[in-house]
Amino acid sequence: MKKPLHNNKFTKKQFIVLIVCITTGFIIGYSYNLTKDKEKMNNSYVDQEESYREDLIEQQERNKELAEELSDLQEQIRNVEKNFAKNEGQYKDLIEDAEKLRLQLGLIPVEGEGIKVTLKDNVYDPNSTNPNDYIVHESHVLSVINELKISGAEAISINGQRLKSNSYIKCNGPVITIDGHQFPAPFVIEAIGNSETLLSSLKIVGGVFDQLLMDNIVVTMEQSDRIQMSSINNEM
Incomplete structure (x- = not known):
């Protein structure tokens, strides 16, 4: 009695299973790549934000240093003007006007x-x-x-x-x-x-x-x- 020959062709059920496996694999791969891309973008934003924060802190420190230098220079100018006023009485009114102007501008404590x-x-x-x-x-x-x-x-x-x-x-x-x-x-x-x-x-x-x-x-x-x-x- 002859044995039936094996059928090398896919059955309909096997073909459907194959399609499902391929689709699932594609979805998993796509999700994995998408997650990696999001992580890279998030890391990039975090690094950029940290860089901006450091730049801001550095700029604020620099502004503080410049403000202190400005205050020192203004104090030096005031001292020079006061000494000048002692020697040159005719400029006393101008010095007083300059002092009033600094007061109005808030450049000196009061x-x-x-x-x-x-x-x-x-x-x-x-x-x-x-x-x-x-x-x-x-x-x-x-x-x-x-x-x-x-x-x-x-x-x-x-x-x-x-x-x-x-x-x-x-x-x-x-x-x-x-x-x-x-x-x-x-x-x-x-x-x-x-x-x-x-x-x-x-x-x-x-x-x-x-x-x-x-x-x-x-x-x-x-x-x-x-x-x-x-x-x-x-x-x-």
């Missing part, structure tokens, strides 16, 4: 009498339709700053940040940004100058103080015999 104004958010009334009506905004801060400048304030700071002649103040939600630095409420505004004059200018009838109260802002003001402010170079 100390003297003045006032302190504190602005706080009020307690929100749930019956109100707008919660922003109880929050301190940049317009409130600017109104105080402008009135103090008009009244002869020699130097002004907000939460310890000394203001420059070209300082900018911007409201950003619950905080304000002053020359790139963010400060949350309450906002403590200090001004050096004649305390009686500065306080009277803010409390004039219908003035800044009354307007702040109408805007539901909590305001406190006090005079001080001694207020200190550092130069802007020391804040860098």
Whole structure:
């Protein structure tokens, strides 16, 4: 009796299994390569971020060194000018004007009498339709700053940040940004100058103080015999 010959052709079931195996192998290989590529990209981003962070730290240190050098040079110039003024009395007024200008620009530290104004958010009334009506905004801060400048304030700071002649103040939600630095409420505004004059200018009838109260802002003001402010170079 003859034995049946083996069939060398794939059956339909074997062909399907082969296709499934090939497809699975392709998917596994593709997933593996994709994972490797993602890991390379992530490592590249981490290395790049670390490099940027190191560059930033190095630049900040360099800025600090330059600020210290600038402060030293300015102090040397002031000493030379003072010595020059002693020998040349006719230039005394010019030296005094230069000193006043440095004071206004915030280039030198200052100390003297003045006032302190504190602005706080009020307690929100749930019956109100707008919660922003109880929050301190940049317009409130600017109104105080402008009135103090008009009244002869020699130097002004907000939460310890000394203001420059070209300082900018911007409201950003619950905080304000002053020359790139963010400060949350309450906002403590200090001004050096004649305390009686500065306080009277803010409390004039219908003035800044009354307007702040109408805007539901909590305001406190006090005079001080001694207020200190550092130069802007020391804040860098």
